[in-house]
Amino acid sequence: MTELLPFLKELISAPGISGYESGIRPLVEKAWEPITDQLSVSKLGSLHGYQQGSGPEPRPSILVAVHMDAIGLMVNAITDGFLRVTTIGGIDGRVLPGQMVTVHGRRDLPGMIIATPPRLLPLNLQNIAVPLEYLLVDVGLLPEEVAGLVRVGDPVSFAQPPFETGGETLVGHTLDNRASIASLTLCLEILRTRQHAWDVWAVATVQEEVTYAGAFTSAFQLHPSLAVSIDVTFGSDSTSPSHLTFPMGKGPTLIWGPIVHPFLYKTIKRMAEQLEIPLSIEPAPHYSATDSDAMVLVAEGIPNLVIGIPLRYMHTPVEMVALKDIIRAGRLAAEFIAQLDENFMDQLTWED
Amino acid sequence: MARMTEETHLPQIGEAQIKLLERLSNACAVSGDEGEVRKIVLEEIRPCTDEVKVDALGNVLATKRGSGEGLLRVMLAAHMDEVGLMLTHDVGDGIYRFDIVGGVSVADLPAKAVWVGKEHTPGVIGLKPLHLGNFDDQKRPIGLDDLRIDVGPVAGKVKVGDRAVFATVFSQQGPSLRGKALDNRLGVATLIELIKNAPSHIDLLAAFTVQEEIGLRGARVAAYALNPDMAIILDSTPAYDLPTWDVDENVRYNTRLGNGPAIYMADSGTLYDPRLVRHLVETGEAHGIPCQIRQPGGGGTDAGAIHKQRMGIPSASVSVPGRYHHSPASIVRLSDWQHTMDLVSAALFHLTTGVLEGER
Numbered sequence: 230m231t232e233l234l235p236f237l238k239e240l241i242s243a244p245g246i247s248g249y250e251s252g253i254r255p256l257v258e259k260a261w262e263p264i265t266d267q268l269s270v271s272k273l274g275s276l277h278g279y280q281q282g283s284g285p286e287p288r289p290s291i292l293v294a295v296h297m298d299a300i301g302l303m304v305n306a307i308t309d310g311f312l313r314v315t316t317i318g319g320i321d322g323r324v325l326p327g328q329m330v331t332v333h334g335r336r337d338l339p340g341m342i343i344a345t346p347p348r349l350l351p352l353n354l355q356n357i358a359v360p361l362e363y364l365l366v367d368v369g370l371l372p373e374e375v376a377g378l379v380r381v382g383d384p385v386s387f388a389q390p391p392f393e394t395g396g397e398t399l400v401g402h403t404l405d406n407r408a409s410i411a412s413l414t415l416c417l418e419i420l421r422t423r424q425h426a427w428d429v430w431a432v433a434t435v436q437e438e439v440t441y442a443g444a445f446t447s448a449f450q451l452h453p454s455l456a457v458s459i460d461v462t463f464g465s466d467s468t469s470p471s472h473l474t475f476p477m478g479k480g481p482t483l484i485w486g487p488i489v490h491p492f493l494y495k496t497i498k499r500m501a502e503q504l505e506i507p508l509s510i511e512p513a514p515h516y517s518a519t520d521s522d523a524m525v526l527v528a529e530g531i532p533n534l535v536i537g538i539p540l541r542y543m544h545t546p547v548e549m550v551a552l553k554d555i556i557r558a559g560r561l562a563a564e565f566i567a568q569l570d571e572n573f574m575d576q577l578t579w580e581d
Numbered sequence: 582m583a584r585m586t587e588e589t590h591l592p593q594i595g596e597a598q599i600k601l602l603e604r605l606s607n608a609c610a611v612s613g614d615e616g617e618v619r620k621i622v623l624e625e626i627r628p629c630t631d632e633v634k635v636d637a638l639g640n641v642l643a644t645k646r647g648s649g650e651g652l653l654r655v656m657l658a659a660h661m662d663e664v665g666l667m668l669t670h671d672v673g674d675g676i677y678r679f680d681i682v683g684g685v686s687v688a689d690l691p692a693k694a695v696w697v698g699k700e701h702t703p704g705v706i707g708l709k710p711l712h713l714g715n716f717d718d719q720k721r722p723i724g725l726d727d728l729r730i731d732v733g734p735v736a737g738k739v740k741v742g743d744r745a746v747f748a749t750v751f752s753q754q755g756p757s758l759r760g761k762a763l764d765n766r767l768g769v770a771t772l773i774e775l776i777k778n779a780p781s782h783i784d785l786l787a788a789f790t791v792q793e794e795i796g797l798r799g800a801r802v803a804a805y806a807l808n809p810d811m812a813i814i815l816d817s818t819p820a821y822d823l824p825t826w827d828v829d830e831n832v833r834y835n836t837r838l839g840n841g842p843a844i845y846m847a848d849s850g851t852l853y854d855p856r857l858v859r860h861l862v863e864t865g866e867a868h869g870i871p872c873q874i875r876q877p878g879g880g881g882t883d884a885g886a887i888h889k890q891r892m893g894i895p896s897a898s899v900s901v902p903g904r905y906h907h908s909p910a911s912i913v914r915l916s917d918w919q920h921t922m923d924l925v926s927a928a929l930f931h932l933t934t935g936v937l938e939g940e941r
Contacts, residue, residue, distance in 0.1 A: 308824045321711035323723050324692035327747075327909040339754055341912065343905055344688065348833045349825040358722045359688070363826055367904065369757035369912050371839075389694060392703045392748075394733030395675050400694065400705055467676045467729055468709045478734055518712070541731065543712065545692035547705035549731065 233411055233552055236260065237391075237399060240407040244333060244386040246301030246317050247439045250274050253297050257410055257433045264417045265431065271450060275443040276433040280417065284426030284571045291566055292430040292453035292531075293416065294444055294520040295409040296437030296460065299402070300544055302330065302385035310372030311365040312340070314385055318438035322361045324545045329388040332368055334379040339388060340368040389546035396478065397553060402546040406437070408538050408555050409459040415559030420566060427454075427569045437520050444520035448527040454574055455493065455532050457565075458519040459558055461550070462511055462537030475539040478551035480507030481558040482537035488517040488525050490532035492577050497534060497565050506561050511537055532577060536561060591926045592778045594919045599758070601625070602770045603751040606760035609696055611665030611682050611744035612795045615639055617699075618661040618769065622789045625773045630787070640799045641789040642806060647781045653934055656786045656809035656894070657775060657925075658800055658883045659768030659816065660793030663761070664907045666690075666745040668697065668730060675736045676707075676729045679745065683794030689908045691723050697732060698743035704732035747909040756839075756914050763911035765793070767901045768815035771922055775815075780930050793883050797850070800883035804890035811857065811895045811937060813925065814882045817913070818843050818875055818900035834876065836902035838914045841871030842921035845898040847878065850885025857897035860936045864928045870920050875900065895937055899925055 245253030257276050258268055265278035276297070282288045300318030307313075312332065316322070326344040331337050343366075344359040354360070366385065368375060391401035413431055420429060430451045434443030437460075448456060462484075463469060464477035475482050483489075483498060501508050513535075516522045521533040538558050541549040592598075601621075610618040622641050627633055632644040641661070646652075664683030671677055681687070693706050707729050711719065732739050751760035760766075772787055779785045786807040790799030804812065822837040836843040844861050845853050865872040888896040901921045903913040 308828060311824055319711060321691075321719055323688070323719060324708070327689040327693060327905075329749075329910070339752065339759075341759065341905070341910055343823075343908070345823060345826055346821050348821060349823060349831060351826055354826070356722070357720050365823060367912055369754040369759055371756060374755065392694065394703055394705070394731070395737050395739075396734035398733040400703070400733075463710060463713060465674075466707055466709075466731065467672050467674070468707060468727060469713050473713055542692060542705065542707040543710040545708070545710070547692050547694055547707065549705060549707070549733065551734070 233555065234399065237407065237411045240410055241391050241401045241403045244331065245297060245299050246384050246386060247298040247436045249384045250298050250435045257297060260414050261417060261431060264421045271447050273442055273446050274435045275447045277447060277451065278417065278431035280420055280429040282425050282427040282429065288428050289454035289574055290428035290430055291569065292432055292448060292451055292456045293413055293562060294432045294434050294456065294458045294524065295413045296406045296443065296520055297410060297433040298435050298438055299386065300438050301387065304332065304379060304381055304383045304385060306381065307375065307379060310370065310375040311367060312379060313362065314364065314366060316361065319544055323358045325364055326359065328546055330366060331386045331388045332366065332379060333384045333386065336378065338368045338378060340366040342366055387546040394549060398549050398551050400547050400549045402548065404540055404548040404550045405461045405543055408461055408540065408550045412459050412538065412555050412559035412562065415556060416563040419560065419563035423567045425567050426571050427566060429566055434520055441520060441523035444523040445527060448524040448531060452528065453531060456521065456524040457534045457536065457562060458521040459536045459562060460519040461540040461543060463543060464539035464541040466541040475509040475511060477539045477541055478553055480509060481554055481561060482509045482511035482539065484511045484513045484517045484535035484537060486513035486517065488513065488521050488533055489535055491579065493532055493534040500564060500568060501561060504564055506557055591923050592774045594915065594922060598770065598774060599753065601773065602766060605766035605769055606751040606762055609701065609744065609746045610662055611746060612662040612792045614744050615661045615791045622661065622769065622773065626776050629777050636802060636806060638799050638802055639791040640803045642803055643776065643787040645776055645779045645785040647783050652782060652784045653932060654784045654786055654809040655929065655932065656788060656804065656807050656812040657772055658788040658790055658803065658812060658814045658887065659772040660765045660790045660799065660883055661769055662791055662794050663746065664794050668741050668743045668745065671741050672729065675732045675734045679730050684907050686907065687723060687725055690728055693909055694748035695730060695745045696748045697730065697739050697745045700738050702732055702737060702739050703748060704730050707731045749910045756916065757912050758915055759910050759912050761910055763903050763913055764817040764906040767817045767913065767918060771815050774922060775925060778926060783929065783932060790883055797883050797886035801886035801890065804887040804894060808891060809894060812884065812887045814884045814887065814896065814898040815925065816882045816898060816900045817903045817906065818880065819906050820902040820904045836873055836875050838902055838904065838917060840873040841917055842924045843873050843875040843900045843902050845875050845882065848880045848882065850881035851888055851896060853884065853897050854895035854941060856936055856939060856941060857895055861897060861899065861924065861928050864931055865924050868927050870923045870927065872920065872924055
């Protein structure tokens with residue numbers, strides 16, 4: 230098996246903000262190449278890995294989506310050697326001052342985000358959080374050097390190096406959703422050693438953080454019978470409302486709500502109980518905020534299931550995740566796929 | 582003014598000096614807990630001083646005598662401490678509430694990596710994800726109550742009372758140096774070099790002080806104990822040489838990177854001795870060493886405590902300009918550090934009792 234910790238550290242150290250996933254894709258390709266029958270890349274850049282099932286043709290297929298894009302920033306102005314930036318994906322601007330970043334200019338430049346100091350701001354901005362347009366990036370170079378190396382439109386990634394914390398947890402940026410890439414990789418490894426009747430499409434999607442463009446288009450192209458998203462969810466952390474968060478290190482979550490097909494939900498829940506994989510139930514009354522929100526709407530509609538990995542401090546450069554939960558999510562997905570038989574779709578019903 | 586002779590030795594910043602600054606920057610020494618930096622200082626200066634002691638507050642006081650009796654007693658001071666955090670309450674599950682020590686801006690804290698305690702246990706400053714708040718929340722400045730230090734569900738040796746600092750590893754990029762606590766490890770590193778290259782016509786009294794960031798406490802007792810004729814304080818002062826919000830002329834820059842050492846005229850604690858200021862400026866002019874006058878007002882250095890000690894101690898402050906002090910990292914120019922070393926070395930070399938003889 231791919232060793233989880235170094236693999237995950239490698240994944241989160243690779244750049245790949247939404248729309249610019251070419252930095253991360255080769256790492257996923259390298260990991261999936263030995264455990265899939267076929268790899269291809271979609272028109273928008275999503276990676277498709279195929280494992281052929283053992284059932285008779287025409288075989289049903291299941292698509293498992295994990296997004297590989299990262300939230301990040303983009304240069305939108307250059308002033309006196311300082312860069313101004315805009316956000317790509319959902320970022321609370323208040324976490325940005327003091328963050329280390331990599332500016333992907335003509336070469337990668339280490340930079341630091343800083344807020345314009347109060348003495349250089351107008352009075353009406355003194356007692357509120359400094360707005361994004363008054364944040365600057367300092368790359369430590371002279372203005373003329375910056376002018377030659379950086380252009381408006383250059384992507385900017387977080388540069389916080391990964392590190393381990395107590396209780397087998399890992400901290401870093403972009404664990405949303407590279408943690409789930411590790412889960413799906415583990416799932417593919419397990420399925421490689423098991424009989425499975427269904428075809429499996431492992432998909433590392435692009436642009437989840439902005440438009441779900443990867444999920445919409447890959448689900449359409451591959452046209453699976455069922456789809457699953459693995460994505461991170463909110464870990465309990467003592468700063469967030471406890472009723473909206475799930476304990477970290479105590480197993481994955483199963484989303485329950487309109488995006489999820491109730492029969493799939495019941496099936497996987499029963500299965501997890503039998504296998505003694507601990508779970509939390511995550512009510513999502515409107516949407517799941519995962520690729521499944523897109524995949525459920527593709528073509529004539531696709532039944533979906535969503536597995537969550539609790540993660541603390543989501544969408545900051547110091548996300549924290551428990552390795553155990555990553556492994557359990559991968560195992561849960563593998564077990565679910567392995568038990569799908571050729572008649573499963575006939576049993577799929579909305580009614581109890 | 583005497584001309585510098587060919588034997589005059591201006592200490593050069595090379596790999597060894599940058600390596601020392603790197604060690605000092607990566608060390609953790611929040612005000613009141615300066616042991617890690619003190620250890621490095623003692624190790625560096627023991628072989629080249631006549632007397633070294635650690636006083637009741639933790640200051641390192643060292644003497645390097647010149648040759649002869651009745652020499653000018655010159656105190657050089659640099660504070661060892663840095664701003665930081667202290668864990669104040671154990672919430673459980675590896676999560677702690679904390680308070681700030683010194684002038685840390687709470688706006689710099691969210692979502693940063695930290696080192697906690699003497700073991701440098703890695704942790705994060707966590708906060709509620711934006712998804713779980715409403716959009717207007719993002720306009721409200723973050724407060725300490727919104728933040729926790731989290732070292733992961735198994736806390737190990739971490740405990741309430743431990744200090745924490747930003748987990749920033751020193752680096753060099755182009756013309757710049759980037760690291761945490763360059764305020765004032767630059768001063769500490771400069772003072773170490775000045776001791777190693779001290780001129781022989783003065784008695785050099787070095788004070789590596791504690792608790793500057795929380796009230797100049799170390800400097801006060803150090804100046805009493807050393808009882809010098811005059812003092813020069815080595816520190817690092819903010820450079821606010823950034824674009825203003827409307828990209829109009831920045832007239833509140835304090836200091837600018839690349840313009841050389843900053844000489845203080847006045848800050849919120851001290852009106853500096855004009856004779857010493859003149860000596861510094863004239864030394865810079867005579868030797869073509871770039872230097873700048875720090876915009877008067879605000880801020881302060883150990884001089885605030887030193888110049889009022891005993892019957893009064895004529896004082897000057899020279900700082901390396903630095904951007905983003907007290908944040909996860911400062912950015913400074915290597916050239917400014919070199920010119921600071923040049924200026925103070927040359928000023929010491931030319932120092933005579935005559936400088937202080939005129940009326941203030």
